[in-house]
Amino acid sequence: GLRPPATGHDNPHYFDDAACIRACVLAVAHPGDPHRAADLAEFDARYTQDGDGVHGARAMAAAVSLALAGANTTACVTAALAELPEETEIGRNARHALHLARAADSAFALIPLLEHQIVDHVYSYGIAAAETVPVALALTVASDGRIAEAVPAAACLSRVADSAPALAGALTGALGGGASIPASWRDTCRTLSGCVLPRLTGTDLVELAELLEATQPARPGG
Template structure:
């Protein structure tokens, strides 16, 4: 089902016309809150120097991804199909028999490893973006400037996957039924289909039924490592990538997350990161209105957990069939990060409490808080559970170690060519 009748080019306002004007419980009005600029968030007694920020970004994103309930559903894709079919049948049984005992993903006589706590699709598509950043150092790209090398690498990365989609489409009666060597959001699958059909950005993102979702926002978190301390350039790079799969608020959200992460990677505090994100969210858009309102709500609460009911009732949509709109998940992530003062142990659990946006809001909050706190801010148990990708969305990334990937990204930034 569609989220709205507006064309992508008209922005998210058209998509939200039927739901964005809903009344807010408690009578609170949308505010124009702008967080203070500058300042640094201290982490631990005495505010020691934060290290390994890229590692914190990747592990924080993966931990947030794992914390959301949809992760188990995504990871269950590695189980035999009959296990997922049985779960669906049990869900139907519960519905038809009015039982309140609800099924969860099951293993039965299969190894249960895929169902254990761990990252899923968001972390794997973040690694996909990291590959493009690393690919920018390939000699095949010649002596292009730094910005042009990264853009060329992003295009090569998308084109390579699109060629696989094209090959799969040739074997299928229609592209929608093609069996792809990956699992992806509707926006990504549609964007790849458009590329395979010969379209180019921005048409691949504009002519897309889920142009408004937050798939590019997750990728933007990683692309920010190319421009630490330069939120404007990071946002521009994120938009270049986002145009392959998004339009409207999907692009605005990617720009905002990239700006926030680029600011965090430079050592600024949570308030400065949120301010940088807000600069990328036009006031006349749904995502811009939601972000300003969500941040205004922060001033009325003492903790991130206390903010959850306000976000649930005033920001999160309860009408649409998917909880992946950038206009909701990005404002939620920014507000919870600010309310938690950048502390991952507070922001991520609070985001996971918002079940309708738990597919990506915890990951976005985790990425930002992880970059603020560095690798050491991720608890050891979470680090152990979330550092290795399972390949549930991108099988070729099975076994990828996020700590090692962070090291490669760090090294690439130290040795990057000029321009």
Template sequence: MSGDRITGAFIGLAVGDAAGWPASRHRAALHAPWSRRLHRELDVFAEEHRVTTLPVPFALNQPVGPLAVGPSDDAEWLAWTVLGLDRPRAEAFRSLAGRTDIRARVSVATALDNLARGLEPPASGHDNPHHFDDAAAIRAVAFGALGRDPREDAQVTNSGDGVLGALAVAAAVAEAVATGSPARMVGAALDVLPEETAIGHNARLALKVARAAGDPFGAVPALDAALLDHVYSYGVGAAQTVPVALALAEVAQGSLGRAVPAAACLAALADSAPALTGALTGACGGYGAIPEGWRAAAGTLAGCCLPELTGLDLMDLTEGLS
């Protein structure tokens, strides 16, 4: 059964990644740059003409495949992590430094710069304006599913809440893979999140408001009001996405089909909260509990962040791991 739950964690992450609206933005990176320039111009047009018909990623004279429902950045970085799991982590990242064909979060891009200038972990993740983001928390799904410690990996790109988010996700996924229990999964995460940190405070607050709502979709406005940083410009803070994922997974009693859509409704967090929610619930319920249509749609990587992963089948990747 635990093998099914390991696969569930990986495919669940890809499903959640695909379910959030930013996936099609990331996947549109596979198109020619002029098509995204045109998109930006349409955004300006909509602003100037006050038309509420908003532009969406489109494929004029470009293949339409990238814009179909499918996984994007988070699934690719998870796969990259799995493929290089046995490499010393700083070395694995250093091999990416200087590449101009990859796309990554601010934390990772800055860490690669730091490594290139000779700054080693943990400073590479600490001297970093996005040390708090959830890049390491996404990769921690791999470490948690396989019962490994995510810290060495997390410290390359993150610090503070960013590392705590990775520890919490790894602990949660490991517990879910072992027991399938959402309650024990949440307990395992809280055990590594000190209350006096932002992520620890937010995790307990998110659980409180979600439990009060009693239902994942019903909890969306309360989570937005209690937790979201409406001031800041990026939505991938581990102190927001990890608590939301834990709370929605618990209040959905581990059901991916109930938790992920709710996470996708928190628009500002829709880049990664659905992916983390999918990983947690996928680990609880196992691969068999993931809706069949989503399994098919989310299984193949597009290569929108790491071109060498284009066409990689996540099922092939997870076979043999469990």
């Protein structure tokens, strides 16, 4: 059988954002170290992605890593951009989306601009990393890192609503911390129903997050 990176390169959907979602979780292993977080995300991404799919994973890992260490929105987005080569589709889209975001009055005001200038209306799958990652970064900026604004705005972009809200939520949630998540969202989503993996029925995601936090090594000087 094939081994990475051939597995990712030969995947017809090498450009999608599956690894970008995974990267947001992997960033937990390296809070405050965007380079190591990005490298870990790439190691994982190479199994299933190539090109923009890998670049997007590196970008999300770098951004979330810094957010987990208390960095601000600007620092996180700058770290993400550093992982997106300018000559790639994801790099071009991200820079354009951020240009739009910085001029927008709000995350909601940004929606029609992203809808018509970033989101593809031809290809039938709205999970291309070159669209969803730029959308997530742009909405993070336009919302000033506020999850309660970024996620609903991302959900309004129906073509990319499968993953853009998750990516935007991961980054803004890390920026704002658990207290920034509306209580109704938290209470509705915290307990797994076990539809896909019955053994996880009843698992409390908040308790799981607390266990993960407890395993983190002490930060230098803290």
